[in-house]
Amino acid sequence: MEHEKLTLRLDTVERLLQQNFTDSKSKVNADAQKLVSYLLNIFISEAAGRAAQLAQLESTSNKVEVEHFEKILAQLLLDFS
Amino acid sequence: MSYEEDVEGALITKQRLKAALHYAVGKKCEEIGKKLNVEFSKQVIFALTECTFKQSELIASDLEAFARHAKRSTINSDDVKLLVRRNKNVADSIKELSDKLTKSHSHQRLKSKRLKKDAESTDSITMES
Numbered sequence: 001m002e003h004e005k006l007t008l009r010l011d012t013v014e015r016l017l018q019q020n021f022t023d024s025k026s027k028v029n030a031d032a033q034k035l036v037s038y039l040l041n042i043f044i045s046e047a048a049g050r051a052a053q054l055a056q057l058e059s060t061s062n063k064v065e066v067e068h069f070e071k072i073l074a075q076l077l078l079d080f081s
Numbered sequence: 082m083s084y085e086e087d088v089e090g091a092l093i094t095k096q097r098l099k100a101a102l103h104y105a106v107g108k109k110c111e112e113i114g115k116k117l118n119v120e121f122s123k124q125v126i127f128a129l130t131e132c133t134f135k136q137s138e139l140i141a142s143d144l145e146a147f148a149r150h151a152k153r154s155t156i157n158s159d160d161v162k163l164l165v166r167r168n169k170n171v172a173d174s175i176k177e178l179s180d181k182l183t184k185s186h187s188h189q190r191l192k193s194k195r196l197k198k199d200a201e202s203t204d205s206i207t208m209e210s
Contacts, residue, residue, distance in 0.1 A: 012098065012102065015094075016102070016134075016137045016141070020142055020145075023149070026145050026155075027155045029157050031157065031179065031183070032144070032157050032160065035162075035179060036140060036161060038175065038178055039164075039165065039171070040133060043133060044110075045113060047129055049113060049117070051121075052117045052119045062120060064114075064120065073132070080136065080168065080171070
């Protein structure tokens with residue numbers, strides 16, 4: 001867990017969340033921001049990792065295409081719902 | 082006229098956010114690509130950015146609902162822990178990070194308390210002498 005650098009900047013995460021708040025007064029505290037950033041990080045890594053694994057299994061080239069991504073998408077969304 | 086300007090303004094912010102997210106997703110895919118020795122096509126990176134954006138919408142609305150349910154206007158780490166409760170691995174990871182963050186907070190508080198105490202004791206010493 002240590003080596004997972006937080007690629008997402010914290011203010012990007014805050015603005016990303018604030019875009020979808022129905023109440024303008026809603027805010028996110030600093031710890032929660034870090035946790036959500038970490039969560040999104042996991043989401044992106046899982047998606048990329050699963051798609052890459054599938055691409056390696058299915059095709060001979062080492063390029064990950066949309067078809068691979070589409071195939072892992074259903075399970076990914078269920079895992080994160 | 083100003084309603085349209087507002088809509089346009091909101092769209093521009095949304096585009097900027099997506100662009101920022103796109104950059105981060107691209108970086109992460111590059112990292113993973115190097116590790117697993119694969120290359121991600123541009124469409125995949127676009128698609129993943131869209132999905133992450135959509136996912137963040139769901140996350141935001143859930144977190145806001147949880148905080149409001151607890152009669153708070155600020156989302157805290159308990160709300161995030163509630164959000165991820167269904168997936169055990171994710172829940173454990175989030176809990177681990179949350180505990181680490183609270184630990185570092187209490188260390189900070191102890192440190193500043195000690196510094197304050199030291200400062201006060203040195204003050205009293207100089208006063209006596």
